[in-house]
Amino acid sequence: MSIKEKILKGDFSDLLLNRNNTHYVHPSAAAKIFESIPFEAALKAYQTLPGKNQVTVFSYLDPLLQKKIIRNYSPKKSEFILNELNPDDRMMFFSSLKSLEQTYFLNLLDEKNKENIQTLLGYPKDSVARIMNTNAAAISQEITIEDAILHLKNNYKDDEAANVIFVVESDNKLIDDIPIRKLVFNDTNKKITEILDGFCPSLSITETKRSAVAKFKEYDRDVLPVVNSENILLGVVTIDDILDVAEQDHTKEIQKIGGLEELDYPYVKTSFFSLLKKRASWLIILFLGEMLTATAMGYFDGEIQKAVVLALFVPLIISSGGNSGSQAATLIIRAMALGEIGLKDWWFVMWREILSGLSLGVVLGSIGFVRITIWQNLHWYDYGEHWLLIAITIFFSLIGIVMWGTLSGSMIPILLKRCKIDPATSSAPFVATLVDVTGLIIYFSIASIILKGTIL
Template sequence: MRTQVERLGPEQRRVALELMGFPHDSVGRLMTPDYIALREDWSTEQVFDYIRQHGASAETVTMLYVVDEKGILLDDIHIREFLVAPRTGHVRDFMDRRFVCLRAQQNQDDALADFRRHQRVALPVTDANGVLLGIVTLDDIVALREREDTKEIQKLGGSEALDEPYLQIPLLKMVQKRAGWLVVLFLGEMFTATAMGFFEGEIEKAVVLALFVPLVISSGGNAGSQATSLIIRAMSLGEVSVSRWWQVMRRELLAGLALGVILGIVGTIRIAVWQGLHLRDYGPHWVPLALAVGFALVGIVLWGSLAGSMLPLILKKVGFDPATSSAPFVATLVDVTGLVIYFTVAYAFLHGTLL
């Protein structure tokens, strides 16, 4: 019952699987041919004899697989069925021909979803004709998930995936992987300076507005980073898909509005307290100033939440990696647009007084 691939060493197996044409991110690259395959006419005694002979080299003996003379998968059976069965029983007695399997060409992310859905320690892998090629174990999937999570976290930080342990990657290579995004983000932040220049006249008339730029802009960036991280993680777990964008937008509209109101109230109270305690004199028009900051926070946090949640879905829709919509990238986007929101709201509240 052993295949030719099964007799190869680990490195030879890797090369053989590559030559068999399995895509890099397919289940075929994860599977192992070390499994226990049975025939439906075997007795319970024959099953245990076979396990004694080949179980040591099998990846797992928890799940046993029934195949016909052509190698086509007929069923999978948990070993406990045989442990409590009489010796005279046969494999066919335990078969219901209902089983879950993966396809060799199937995407690895889809396989991860199947493991979560069916809660198995191993799943068989078949070709298009149903021939059993190997199995993928939970350990393989956990290792895959760990690698994918590592890459996503590194990308969320505004860097390319290192693909090597942090202390082992050459310093020059690490700098190269981090420099690209930093340059992009730096160029993006230059638009912030451009936006500030556009409102230079307002700042000259009311210098006090500049005091709250870091406070207001960072709040929008933080809200956007939160939303981005939550959506990317939800997408990786299969909780959110592009087709459910409206549900995501609706939730972030409500969440962003609530968060914005909370921060707006805090910001308004902060100005009032500082003014009342004479910790800072914001002038005779401090009330409209406080209201301008408060309402600007509502708008910027709402916008940050929407931008942070929608950008990963948009990138996924056009075929890009959602993790590339990193938190720093969203923060840069919100910085630029947030300035426009802030000074527009300030102008509405302070027109005719400070402006």
């Protein structure tokens, strides 16, 4: 029987988080179990854990379950958990609260933690201050490695932030960083200054989380220091928090590209009506946009009545334009997110996508032309005596619509970025809807030129 099944039956004997026990369950695994079972069972199981284990597991829980558990705890128990959390985990919890709840739980913190949280809450939600661990381990460069190790043991606790030690001046200005391994593998009589490499990338306290993700990738670091404008060491950001940021950022981006508002909680934790609300707003906007398609077709009603055969290719035409636009939008949004292109590259992107659209349009147009030719000559369908002109119309229409689709899909994200709007808002459905409407205008305009004097 699995641990999850035992917990559901009220047996918590295997839920042990001490490595000396036979049945060791990692805190992250315990958190996943709690998140997958009814809340009442999860709360009972969580309460059976020793105090320190409750703190450890709490940091692995999703924000929604964290809030549910802490609300069901007495102020005294809540005070213990919140004060014992690592600073970055504590900050993430408070960032997920609304203002009234923040005030209530702030009053449960000791003075030092309360002051720290209040300071960090003053920074923007997307700044690295919101994920910073203030337990940065610092030493002087003039002491020996032996003295440094003794200083760390006496003044700091075992913490993820201590994987890298920071060398500072007397006023706490950052000089350099030292991986713990250098303290282990060097002669203890050496001075700290002898093992410095003089290179220490850092994050500004006002820097965005997205920028921090890029720096971690660029410098291949597990920990980066956070400094203010005067280069004073304020704390550190660790790789585990950066991975969480990257995952959240990518999730929100994908949701926006898919044509819905970003979810506040994971899909399975989002209530039905909240999910409905998040999806409905964009669907309504897109539906109103698609209504213009009917308006456009109504405008060309005369052409359609004269040449009903043109209506056969409407789905083909508008889907090709929408698909090419969605492709271009996805490529450009992702390239911008990775920093591969910026606003200054719009000219390069435009010409690249025009050439791509022209090439893709010729390919699709040729396929459409060949298809009509084969169907006509094999007598699978009779397009009439002017079938060749219809085939030519489809050929040039696809070129024009695919070019317009790729151009729109590539330029809209850049335009939104220029207006300081998240480029991901230019979702694939949004671009497809825009190209659907304009694609019909392009299609029937080309048809009226090529088929004038014949079937039109």
